[in-house]
Amino acid sequence: MGARAQWLGWALAISVGGCLALAPIAASAQPRPPAPAEDPEEQVIVVTGTRTERRLADSPVITEVITRQDIEASGAEDLAAVLEEHPGMDVNRSSISGANLRIQGLDPQYVLILINGERVGGRVNGAVDLTRIPVADIQRVEIVRGPSSALYGADAIGGVVNVITRRPTQPWEAEAHARYGMLDTVDTSARAAMLRGPVSASVTAGYRRRDAFDLDPSNVATNGSTYDSGTAAGRFEWQPSRSFSLVASCDWLMRHQRGVDGGAGGAVYDRQNLTETLSVSLAPEYRFGPALASRVRVGAWYTDYRDQYSLDQRNSNALDQFQETRNRIGQVSAQLDHDLGRGHLLTVGAEGYYEGLAADRLRAGSGDRQRGAVFIQDQWTLRGALPRLVIVPGARLDVDSQFGAAPTPKLQVRFDPHRAVALRASYGWGFRAPSFQELLLSFENPGVGYVVTGNADLRAETSRSVNLSAEWRPRRWLWLTTNLFRNDIDDLIDTVLLPRANPAEAERYTYRNITRAWTMGVELSARLRPRAGVVLDLGYTLTATRDLTFDRPLEGRAMHRVNLGVQLRHARTGLEFSSRAAVVGPRQFYPTTGPAMAPLYASVDARAAWAWSRHGQVFVACDNVLDAGDPRFLIVPPRVAYLGVTIRR
């Protein structure tokens, strides 16, 4: 306890100290903040869709980018909050496992979360908790919908979210951020960075906390946990020449969550989770050829994730539990991007992957798997001038120690009939291996009254997906996109309730390969910049799903989802206002008491800020203005107002 408090104390001291140290700088500077670039999409380099650096406007794969500016305007403090305000991103929160993401109606285990192109470890029930990733060190978030298994392998069926961290652009950079709000919410972070000659480095530290919240006062159970979270990250880049660079990074996180669970018969449990993650990576890169268009990149990274889970029954120890989970993931990769001329950019690569899991919840106590993979892709520009045509065939072969070989081909086509129009089509296969938990789990939750057991006979899931998209930019201030998608999944793994010999027994769940399911729909979005300082976003997603085993919609998916966003910025006065809203249609659930339909809901966030110089900004914000939420189907924090300051140089 003392050690934890010490670490968190250091994080807090760094953040507050950073604010105080930067305050005189911020106070003395006079210039107003410059107006943002009006067309940042043109300038952004994206990497996720093809594993190569491409200008966003030129990318053969449609890629959505949430910029640093968007993140700051939204007031989001973690990746979950960033994504839930983005059209088509279905972020689900729970009282225990934080927040996870669905894309195109597919569950979180079909969505691959990357940081700088590397997998985020520590999936819980197949999902990465997005609240673990604070925004302080995020430069941008890239989203690629649809399958990307041909490049990234397992799990990239519904889409890929790639978090790109910040890189220094000035000789010295410093930033401190602090926010305080209802529920005793504290968000602080500090960042220092330098760029001197061939060397750049940055250090980021942060501390966050929030009290638990309770959406159902009729019982003592909480719906959202109290948490304390400390993070630290360091990055170092050495680029002695234009052709060679070396990037090393280290990320550390510790988060302590506490909540109260109610159980049958009036039992009350004090629940705690302590999660720690340490990741280190090293990535040298060598560029060569004409205009240095070819490169070799070698990467190695390692993640160690540890989670302690404690359930302490009040006034008794009969139902107490303690479980520890240790997940270690290591990966080495090598990738060659070579400009073959005549419009061909070839990418070939290989990866080796190791994952070990030790957990009390596994029947055998531990398990490990190894996987090797090779992949190849050709970005073939058949015609560079309008009408422009690019074809990107690719394929990947994964060989896993548990489920054998999984080939995943993909074909993508981009056709630009007009300067303002881009049409894209893709067809690809995907796969997801059964997780350790699904194979080997043995877990009882007496608080809620259920038991989950793994199924060693599970097969890998496979998918076939089609995406058709159109991007139209009729004016510089107007950007319209539409995407039609269809995902067919075979051997879909899902939890099923086993028949009970007696209703008084705990509910027993296991995992099964459900024969087949599909999701399909359309995603529409529009971004308008009608005048300087004004950005309007509008999105609509229609998602239809079918579980073909039970002939019913998949649980918890809303057929209709509308997103609205507005950003107003007055450069002369430094005033800013932004608001995001989501309207989510009814969702079908299948609890044991019988099918239930969760009603439509709307969530609104708003933020107002004043930048007194380009070095400092104060803001006031309110999340969940309409106080949406219910303890059964919509576990989100209640309305919370904040006050904060950001100082930078």
Place this chain on the structure above:
Amino acid sequence: MPRRTLPLLLLTLATACSPDLRPDDAGDGGAMPLVDVPGGDRPNAERVASRRDGAALVTVVDASASDQWVYLDLDRGEQAGDAMAGWDLAIQRFKVRSNGGVSGDGGVEIARLAGARFEDVIEAPMTGWLRDAVDGDDANSDPDYVFDQEGAWYAYDPMDHSLAPRDLVYVVRTTERRAVKLRMLGYYDGAGTSGVVSLRWQELASHDGGAQ
């Protein structure tokens, strides 16, 4: 050497600094990995406690072990507990069996009185005696215990997965041919631990010999 040392140092640092959430065994904080409640070697008598409630007894049975039956000898009154021979009822979690029919050769029979008030039952009924029977056409593979026949002694609430006793009074004809009226009071202890069955019971003054 330095390249290897740094990650290891960081790993050690991170793990060494983290507290251990494992509760100690003091007070109510003792924790056990719970997948199935083990029975252990705890004596039967330690699982049963009775107290006087007017003319009746209230007995609390810790039947939380899923692999162990706890036996009650109603003929021994307050001494009910550690008695394998001459037992009348045995409880394991929510299952209650009697020493008669397919469950034993003690001849125990039970009459089920729906809607009756405990205080109003002053003599054994003339009819309606039941014994534990072989498993019938139902979802489980257990024998058809009397306490499960014609509706179990409990009602299950799927909302919170809890059990609550039904409004039933049972009259038990014991191995010594006494008649005892009995009402189930609950399935949980004060901390909410399931499998802790409480029941109120009292010997009836007269008995007609039943169906035999």
